[in-house]
Amino acid sequence: AQSVTQLDSHVSVSEGTPVLLRCNYSSSYSPSLFWYVQHPNKGLQLLLKYTSAATLVKGINGFEAEFKKSETSFHLTKPSAHMSDAAEYFCVVSDFQGGKLIFGQGTELSVKP
Amino acid sequence: DTGVSQNPRHKITKRGQNVTFRCDPISEHNRLYWYRQTLGQGPEFLTYFQNEAQLEKSRLLSDRFSAERPKGSFSTLEIQRTEQGDSAMYLCASSWTQGGNEKLFFGSGTQLSVL
Numbered sequence: 001a002q003s004v005t006q007l008d009s010h011v012s013v014s015e016g017t018p019v020l021l022r023c024n025y026s027s028s029y030s031p032s033l034f035w036y037v038q039h040p041n042k043g044l045q046l047l048l049k050y051t052s053a054a055t056l057v058k059g060i061n062g063f064e065a066e067f068k069k070s071e072t073s074f075h076l077t078k079p080s081a082h083m084s085d086a087a088e089y090f091c092v093v094s095d096f097q098g099g100k101l102i103f104g105q106g107t108e109l110s111v112k113p
Numbered sequence: 114d115t116g117v118s119q120n121p122r123h124k125i126t127k128r129g130q131n132v133t134f135r136c137d138p139i140s141e142h143n144r145l146y147w148y149r150q151t152l153g154q155g156p157e158f159l160t161y162f163q164n165e166a167q168l169e170k171s172r173l174l175s176d177r178f179s180a181e182r183p184k185g186s187f188s189t190l191e192i193q194r195t196e197q198g199d200s201a202m203y204l205c206a207s208s209w210t211q212g213g214n215e216k217l218f219f220g221s222g223t224q225l226s227v228l
Contacts, residue, residue, distance in 0.1 A: 043117065044156070044204070044219040090155050100146075100169065101217065103155030 002027045004074075004091045006104035014112045019063075019078040021107045023091030026072065033074045034092040034101070035065055044090070050074065061085070086111045115139060117220035119205050125226045126195055133191045134223045138207030145188050146217065147180055148204040149173065156204055162188060163210075195227045 007022040025031055035047040048059025055067045065076045074091060091104040118137040126132050138145050144163050148156035159178070160170045164185040174180075177195075182188040192199055202224050206217040 041221065043221045044206075046216065049216075092155075100158050100161065101148075101156075103157070105153070106155050 002031065002093045002095055002102055004033075004093050004102065004104040006089075006091050006107050008107050009105065010108045010110070012110040012112060013081045015083055016080050019076070019081045019085065019109065021076040021089050021091075021109065023074045023076065023104060024072050025074055025091070025093050027093060032094045033065075033067065034094070035059065035063070035074075035076045036090045036092055036103075038088040038090065038106075040087075047076070047089075081109075081111045083111050083113065085109060117205055117207050117218050119203075119220035119223050121223060122221065123224045123226075125228065127228050128197060129194055131191065131193045132195055132225065133189055134203055134205075134225075136188045136190070136205030136207075136220060138187070138205070139209075139218055140186075142207035142209045142218075143185070144208045144210055144215070145182055146206040146208075147188070147190055148206065150202040150204060150222070151200075156202075159190075192225075195225075197227045200225055200227045 003026045005024045033050040036044045037047050038044050047063050048057045050057045050067045058064045063078045067074050088106045088108050090106050092101045094101050120135045146161040147159040149159055150156040158171050159174050160180050162182040165182050177193045180190045202222040204222045206219045208215050208217045
């Protein structure tokens with residue numbers, strides 16, 4: 001069975017400082033991994049997707065994530081946080097069918113001025 | 114905006130009543146998914162359609178839940194005899210499958226409150 005574990009339920013950073021949101025995955029085969037963001041009253045938006053082409057994946061809004069098979073991790077980073085980054089972030093793994101997504105419990109990111 | 118549209122945005126109902134939600138996917142998308150999200154949790158898969166065929170249903174989808182996509186376009190999700198535990202955000206997503214590279218587009222959801 002596939003699963004993801006987000007290690008922090010809440011992360012707080014100051015504007016302009018780096019962001020690190022941690023995710024570990026469990027999969028019996030090479031997974032497809034995603035990060036989604038959810039702003040209040042808005043739909044889930046895809047930030048980035050890993051599908052084995054490259055271990056470092058660049059996404060929208062300056063976010064990137066690195067796939068580390070030896071650590072079964074897929075952490076999300078951004079060099080400098082903006083106030084607009086405040087939202088809920090979900091680490092996601094898909095099953096072999098592609099569109100059936102398995103979400104982590106989410107990490108709420110707060111950005112202080 | 115031609116994204117995924119869900120109606121209503123909010124629904125408040127009394128326990129035991131039936132409710133129906135509607136999802137209009139992006140027009141050329143052949144797959145449509147329903148997810149449920151409870152407070153403080155990530156979304157959970159409920160069911161999905163490829164065109165008009167319902168291909169998979171989660172064990173979360175009890176007999177009180179039924180979903181349809183009659184013409185392979187919009188979809189409805191009905192909950193009969195609602196219970197307080199059904200209170201959640203119901204999310205719809207659609208995609209166009211092509212060569213295994215599938216990207217889901219989510220709607221803003223329908224927030225259900227069962228009193």
